[in-house]
Amino acid sequence: MASFYLPVALILLGQACASQYPLVETETSSIPTVDEVVKSKSLQSRIHVDSLLERAKTLYSIAELGEEEYNHPTRVIGSKGHLGTLDYIYSTIAQLGDYYTLSNQSFPAVVGNVFESHLVLGSQVPASAIPMSLTPPTKDKEPVFGPLALVSNFGCSTSDYPDLSEKVALISRGDCPFGTKSALAGRAGAIAAVIYNNEKGALGGTLGTPSPDHVATFSISDIDAAPYIRKLKDGEQVDTSAYIDAIVESIETTNIIAQTKEGDPDNCVMLGGHSDSVAEGPGINDDGSGSLTLLEVATQLVNYRVTNCVRFAWWAGEEEGLLGSDYYVSVLSPEENLKIRLFMDYDMLASPNFAYQVYNATNALNPVGSEELRDLYTDFYTSHGLNFTYIPFDGRSDYDAFIKHGIPGGGIATGAEGVKTEKERELFGGVAGDWFDPCYHQFCDTVANLNLTAWELNTKLVAHTVATYARSLEEFPKRKSIKTADVSGGLPSKYHGPKLQL
Numbered sequence: 001m002a003s004f005y006l007p008v009a010l011i012l013l014g015q016a017c018a019s020q021y022p023l024v025e026t027e028t029s030s031i032p033t034v035d036e037v038v039k040s041k042s043l044q045s046r047i048h049v050d051s052l053l054e055r056a057k058t059l060y061s062i063a064e065l066g067e068e069e070y071n072h073p074t075r076v077i078g079s080k081g082h083l084g085t086l087d088y089i090y091s092t093i094a095q096l097g098d099y100y101t102l103s104n105q106s107f108p109a110v111v112g113n114v115f116e117s118h119l120v121l122g123s124q125v126p127a128s129a130i131p132m133s134l135t136p137p138t139k140d141k142e143p144v145f146g147p148l149a150l151v152s153n154f155g156c157s158t159s160d161y162p163d164l165s166e167k168v169a170l171i172s173r174g175d176c177p178f179g180t181k182s183a184l185a186g187r188a189g190a191i192a193a194v195i196y197n198n199e200k201g202a203l204g205g206t207l208g209t210p211s212p213d214h215v216a217t218f219s220i221s222d223i224d225a226a227p228y229i230r231k232l233k234d235g236e237q238v239d240t241s242a243y244i245d246a247i248v249e250s251i252e253t254t255n256i257i258a259q260t261k262e263g264d265p266d267n268c269v270m271l272g273g274h275s276d277s278v279a280e281g282p283g284i285n286d287d288g289s290g291s292l293t294l295l296e297v298a299t300q301l302v303n304y305r306v307t308n309c310v311r312f313a314w315w316a317g318e319e320e321g322l323l324g325s326d327y328y329v330s331v332l333s334p335e336e337n338l339k340i341r342l343f344m345d346y347d348m349l350a351s352p353n354f355a356y357q358v359y360n361a362t363n364a365l366n367p368v369g370s371e372e373l374r375d376l377y378t379d380f381y382t383s384h385g386l387n388f389t390y391i392p393f394d395g396r397s398d399y400d401a402f403i404k405h406g407i408p409g410g411g412i413a414t415g416a417e418g419v420k421t422e423k424e425r426e427l428f429g430g431v432a433g434d435w436f437d438p439c440y441h442q443f444c445d446t447v448a449n450l451n452l453t454a455w456e457l458n459t460k461l462v463a464h465t466v467a468t469y470a471r472s473l474e475e476f477p478k479r480k481s482i483k484t485a486d487v488s489g490g491l492p493s494k495y496h497g498p499k500l501q502l
């Protein structure tokens with residue numbers, strides 16, 4: 001994941017309303033009884049940080065398998081680190097005997113890797129220039145040279161583009177996805193494209209689904225672009241040199257799904273985390289934390305009976321744009337879709353400078369039931385005397401396909417590259433002015449990058465949600481439709497996955 005942190009509200013202790021799912025249950029014994037229908041307190045009592053930490057150490061050693069190819073530990077799709085992760089998840093569940101039906105779902109995925117790049121405008125190297133994710137290389141993976149040419153408006157229609165043969169397009173961000181601009185530039189004959197931010201600051205993003213029309217594309221900040229826009233408008237020439245050595249290739253990767261054999265198969269509680277990391281690092285918090293939480297809860301659940309089916313998913317290709325979860329939902333028949341009563345997303349549960357964040361998933365904008373789930377999370381934090389914040393439910397993680405296909409969704413997180421505010425420091429401790437996860441998408445997302453207090457507490461919360469819904473969905477809104485009203489008014493969203501696309 002994950003989130004671009006604009007905490008949209010700060011909910012203080014004691015302000016949330018009471019849940020229909022009481023946390024305190026009648027059970028008194030903390031020693032769980034096998035062969036009883038699962039109860040929250042009992043399942044939670046089996047969650048210990050020591051086993052989570054052991055799993056994190058194992059996962060890091062698996063990420064080291066990626067070193068040979070990437071020169072550092074990684075679990076990016078296609079790497080040995082990711083294949084090892086899949087084996088670890090699969091074999092852990094397989095060892096639990098016949099409690100679960102375990103399956104692999106393979107699907108095609110696109111991966112990109114930029115090996116080298118440079119951009120020179122006039123005689124200067126713009127400091128903010130970076131290649132966009134999934135960019136193709138420049139021709140023959142060699143530098144190309146040509147004058148810079150300004151594209152009109154937002155560069156979202158063919159008529160915005162002059163003849164760009166042997167030229168480099170300079171295009172504003174805005175109105176349509178980066179991938180559309182790159183393809184239109186390519187069709188107009190451009191040898192490369194530079195997209196500049198129309199808001200303040202640096203820009204980075206992805207071209208999304210590859211197109212044969214895409215050209216090598218960089219992004220730069222508003223400030224870096226300004227002098228060149230002025231020159232071009234004054235009729236001056238800006239000689240440009242662009243170079244990207246990159247590959248974009250198709251591979252197969254795999255989602256792993258484990259479903260309880262017991263429990264009503266027509267009423268499933270589903271939860272997921274992503275098994276992959278970015279290429280830049282081992283991804284122990286993102287999303288080792290979420291995927292290991294699922295593994296631990298799945299392991300402990302086998303001690304109980306369930307009323308409703310519970311389905312765990314470990315998605316692949318999340319970092320490339322939610323590929324695994326998109327694929328999974330896209331191939332569900334309407335009948336299968338309607339069997340999923342809700343989907344819970346667990347992406348980054350142990351950020352070192354954490355906040356307890358709950359997706360603000362409401363029934364007004366999302367499938368009905370999303371808000372009941374949201375309130376189950378907030379009631380848990382409140383009943384533990386903890387603060388939480390609401391964060392936008394804006395398409396940056398694997399819940400997106402579910403809510404777009406009528407399935408109620410939600411989840412919790414602890415923060416990515418957002419900056420902790422002074423107010424949030426008061427609520428959660430930690431360091432104001434730093435990122436929630438200073439190692440987000442980097443080399444240093446190792447075992448040392450986990451806050452174990454937050455991780456254990458959040459894993460107990462995941463256990464609480466699983467136990468609550470596995471036990472009963474009677475109070476939970478029934479599924480009605482496999483469609484969701486399009487709340488965006490048909491406009492593409494800024495995010496579909498962790499990377500900006502518009």
Ligand SMILES: *[C@@H]1O[C@H](CO)[C@@H](O)[C@H](O)[C@H]1NC(C)=O
Pocket residue numbers: 008009010360362363364365390
């Ligand atoms: C949550 O989202 C709803 C829209 O669905 C919005 O009205 C509300 O203000 C949001 N709440 C917070 C705390 O941001």
Ligand SMILES: *[C@@H]1O[C@H](CO)[C@@H](O)[C@H](O)[C@H]1NC(C)=O
Pocket residue numbers: 083086087090091103104254
């Ligand atoms: C499923 O994938 C896992 C992980 O790659 C692998 O170990 C296992 O053998 C596969 N199982 C089947 C039935 O293909």
Ligand SMILES: *[C@@H]1O[C@H](CO)[C@@H](O)[C@H](O)[C@H]1NC(C)=O
Pocket residue numbers: 012013385386387426427428429
């Ligand atoms: C919750 O936030 C308040 C400040 O609004 C703070 O005084 C309190 O200590 C926080 N509680 C916890 C458990 O951190």
Ligand SMILES: *[C@@H]1O[C@H](CO)[C@@H](O)[C@H](O)[C@H]1NC(C)=O
Pocket residue numbers: 352428429430450451452453454
């Ligand atoms: C995790 O967070 C807790 C609560 O803020 C803090 O007391 C603890 O020192 C942190 N642990 C680590 C390893 O950062």
Ligand SMILES: [Zn+2]
Pocket residue numbers: 001002274286287318347348
């Ligand atoms: Zn993630």
